[in-house]
Amino acid sequence: MSSADAKPHPLRSRVSDDSQQRDAPLVARLRSGDADAFAEIVRTWSPMMLQAARSYVSTDASAQEVVQEAWLAMIRGLDNFEGRSSLRTWLLAILANIGRSRGVREARTLPMSSLGRDEDDGPAVDPGRFRGPDDRWPRNWTPLGKPRPWPSSPEQEIMAAESRTQLEHGLAELPERQRTVVALRDVHGLSSDEVSALLGLSAGNQRVLLHRGRSRLRGLLELHYAAGEPVMDT
Amino acid sequence: MSDERRTPGMTVHCQEIVELVTDYLQGVLDPDMAAEVEAHLELCDGCDIYVEQMRATILALGKVPVATLSESAQAELLRAFRDLRGPAAP
DSSP: OOOGGGSOOSSSOOOOSOOHHHHHHHHHHHHTTOHHHHHHHHHHHHHHHHHHHHTTSSSHHHHHHHHHHHHHHHHHHGGGOOSSSOHHHHHHHHHHHHHHHHHHHTTOSOOTTOOSSOSOOOOSSOGGGBOOTTSSSTTOBOTTTSOOOOOOTTSHHHHHHHHHHHHHHHHHHSOHHHHHHHIIIIISOOOHHHHHHHHTOOHHHHHHHHHHHHHHHHHHHHHHHHHTSOOOOO | OOHHHHSTTSSSOHHHHHHHHHHHHHTOSOHHHHHHHHHHHHHOHHHHHHHHHHHHHHHHHTTSOOOOOOHHHHHHHHHHHHHHHSTTOO
């Protein structure tokens, strides 16, 4: 089965959610007061927690505070952790509770799980790039509309750095729910179940948001690379 | 339906493929549809490129720099941990 999800996540310390057995040594170390173990999870999990927290509250500063509160709650509540879920899942549930309460207090307008008016239900690709329904090859790519391969090595490193910048900007411009889902899934490496639970979204809703966000970002990279192509003689 | 359209890979069109790609990569398409998508990707270089670009986008997203807690906030948390749970903790 071809699945991007099956590949190990490149640079993230990705702890898979079915890690209850692997959790036991970590939990034991934390309970025994091992500060190195604690510092390590603070380092590796905080970025993802900040991303999630930001979706509940109104400002980056609030998100930082929510994450810190969640860590403190974890330290205090560790003796009550029963290991029925992974430590990370438990911590994310704590984060979600704190974040949502905070969001309510800040009178944030739309909670993540509310449906309401969707920000963007456009197609993944401009319909003008496909043949019409009565064409001999209905709804296939037109010759001009067909995707062109992106540049590859030896321009790899320059390309990679440029892509990252483009994607950072692209993410910032996505509608908020798409940004949060794409970031948690693809930037931070959470599983679809984790993201659904964290944001109170059904698997289907989450996939739609992921699809729209990813489609838009692919389109952004495509424009970027096309802009760099030499002009063709016609 | 013409014979042409019965060929594996020909019952789903490019315009649909670009909407199915997320479910396809997630592995949640039903087996018949997944097989049809695979067959289409073998026949259609445009869609094959599209799916590869989607994979490349996802991989590149994994390398985007992320914000984290400030050094001082992390240090404070470490202090709290030591105070509450360290060897000398009550």
